[in-house]
Amino acid sequence: MNQIRLYDTTLRDGSQAEDVSFLVTDKIRIAQKLDELGIHYIEGGWPGSNPKDIAFFKDIKKVSLSGAKIAAFGSTRRAKITPDKDNNIRTLIQAEPDVVTIFGKTWDFHVHEALRISLEENLELIYDSLAYLKEHIGEVIYDAEHFFDGYKANPAYALKTLQAAQEAGADCIVLCDTNGGTLPYELPAIIAAVKKSVSTPLGIHAHNDSECAVANSLVAVENGIVHVQGTINGFGERCGNANLCSIIPSLVLKMESPCVADEQLKSLRGVSRYIYELANLVPNKHMAYVGNSAFAHKGGVHVSAIQRHPETYEHVRPERVGNVTRVLISDLSGRSNILAKAEQFNINLDSKDPVTLEILEDIKELENKGYQFEGAEASFELLMRRALGTIRPYFSVIGYRVIDTKRHEDEKTLSEATVQVKVGGRIEHTAAEGNGPVNALDHALRKALENFYPQLKEMRLLDYKVRVLPAGKGTASVTRVLIESGDKMERWGTVGVSDNIIDASYHALIDALQYKLLKDQGR
Missing domain, CATH: 3.20.20.70 (Aldolase class I)
Incomplete structure (x- = not known):
């Protein structure tokens, strides 16, 4: 040719x-x-x-x-x-x-x-x-x-x-x-x-x-x-x-x-993302070869097969275009998905370990309530480590309160959050304002924890998505919040679900903070 x-x-x-x-x-x-x-x-x-x-x-x-x-x-x-x-x-x-x-x-x-x-x-x-x-x-x-x-x-x-x-x-x-x-x-x-x-x-x-x-x-x-x-x-x-x-x-x-050249082809995904970034557009995750979902596997049968022979469900090796195989976690997952994820996170699991089955059942129960772990892998890793008892309790939240105040019709709404957190034997009680209730809660949690964990100052909330589940129940619906956080090294996603949007956001924020501390410790 x-x-x-x-x-x-x-x-x-x-x-x-x-x-x-x-x-x-x-x-x-x-x-x-x-x-x-x-x-x-x-x-x-x-x-x-x-x-x-x-x-x-x-x-x-x-x-x-x-x-x-x-x-x-x-x-x-x-x-x-x-x-x-x-x-x-x-x-x-x-x-x-x-x-x-x-x-x-x-x-x-x-x-x-x-x-x-x-x-x-x-x-x-x-x-x-x-x-x-x-x-x-x-x-x-x-x-x-x-x-x-x-x-x-x-x-x-x-x-x-x-x-x-x-x-x-x-x-x-x-x-x-x-x-x-x-x-x-x-x-x-x-x-x-x-x-x-x-x-x-x-x-x-x-x-x-x-x-x-x-x-x-x-x-x-x-x-x-x-x-x-x-x-x-x-x-x-x-x-x-x-x-x-x-x-x-x-x-x-x-x-x-x-x-x-082959080495140039390996940069293809990077070039795609780079140009999306300069165009200020969200990348199409379903794009062939370079999209996030191009080599993502969700069904348990698929995951089990690709672990033995990737070509069973992948038409080319993703590394050749700078992409990677991803294993998604959902209610369609089987043990192979859990084991593949555990391996990715350097967690030692065995297919016959009762904990594997326990994690699988927890995932299916949580997804039935509205949780979604495909965009929240940090929350999933925390879930696995909690089941195994291998995560350090960096802090606990005793309670929080969020207040929105609007004194006059033509004034901007003021948001203030108050939190009590416990680290070791010390209790920290702080308050902070923010641009909306979730931002205020984020600021208050950080303010309480940064004295103990200064590295949290590096962390940023990069994206915040809200999904109402199921449709048709109006203000009585369950809300799922997906949060993307990041620091200089990487990005991670966390999820929270509740019939209260502030509570859903709180759970996603707590996981984001816990994950930052976990990864900085070297897991």
Whole structure:
């Protein structure tokens, strides 16, 4: 199979996604990560469209990249203007990128309705623009916009547009499924027709409106495409672009196309999370290969099998893409789940140990009440250690009180918490205010305990989720609170359930504090 060249457009097409926006500094950092991953082309943006992209092309010149080429994106010249007079074309050259990518119209419908010119004039736009750019830039890529729709509407004309690009000297012609409506079974015949008409290397640029962008990209490679465009995490307008986080490992691990090195592939999950972080978005845990749930096992039969042979329920080894096997704990769990978790926490359990069965029954009873341990592994470890009697009683809470006060209608509600905790033989009685009752309770507990355990000052509450269970009971419903806490070293999740939201939060907070002290002690 041919060497596949990867072309990332996260910084341009990806930033057109709803809720995604990158600062110039973000774009520089992302480009460096993509370079480390082994991406061959990084499309930095459209320098003629906004000041941010102009700044990127200026600043990226100061960065030393190991192998990636920086591409600038733009369109063919405007009608009635020669390329040397077209501001868009001139701006592309002035940006001094390694590569220029321009798009042109392939669909006769767009030529008539969007450009309002003749089909012959459009061919001239494509040829003139590419020929002029080739005189000034070493490598020029042509994106045939709406190619598949254009081919299905008027195959003869769609192919003529590609021939114009080839005659102008384009280094690669990219077939774009701009509306994302093409299905995988349609590609082989269309690509075969294209290969009979042009000899220039071909690329694919797929959108995900039919949930087929990754599949279309892989089918295209199977049919001789050598250049694949996409974005990290599938970011993009509408339903997104082809997701390189799925395409890359599929090419390397399943199609024997080593587009990145094995060590670079191991960084894939890290790159995915990094870009989610800079986009300020919550990672999709169910994403193939790199998601938190991609190699997570919940059913007891599955867990028992993967412990003997991981390939029974894992299509690739997660370590190859920087991920890990995770064993989830729920009312579907069997002994194998408990034993796998115990091993992860360095707890010595035996399948015949009565404590194992006791933990299993406790979990099922607690989950029946509304507990969920899949996002609260710290609470689960504490549960196991309490059953084994191997956890030190760092502190006990004698009692607490939380008061919300609103003196006037136009004033902010004031929250105050008072707690009594016992550490050893000493009792500490403290009060603290907070931004809401849970925050006040968190502050009061810390204030009481930090004199005894100064390391708690490092701990932060990172996320707080409330779920009402079951639905339909209104204010009488049971509440489940999931809290994510962290310090400089790691993050951990804890859970509390009660028909009182403050009490549920209290239990999750206590587990979070206990876990911090446990892990700092070295378990």
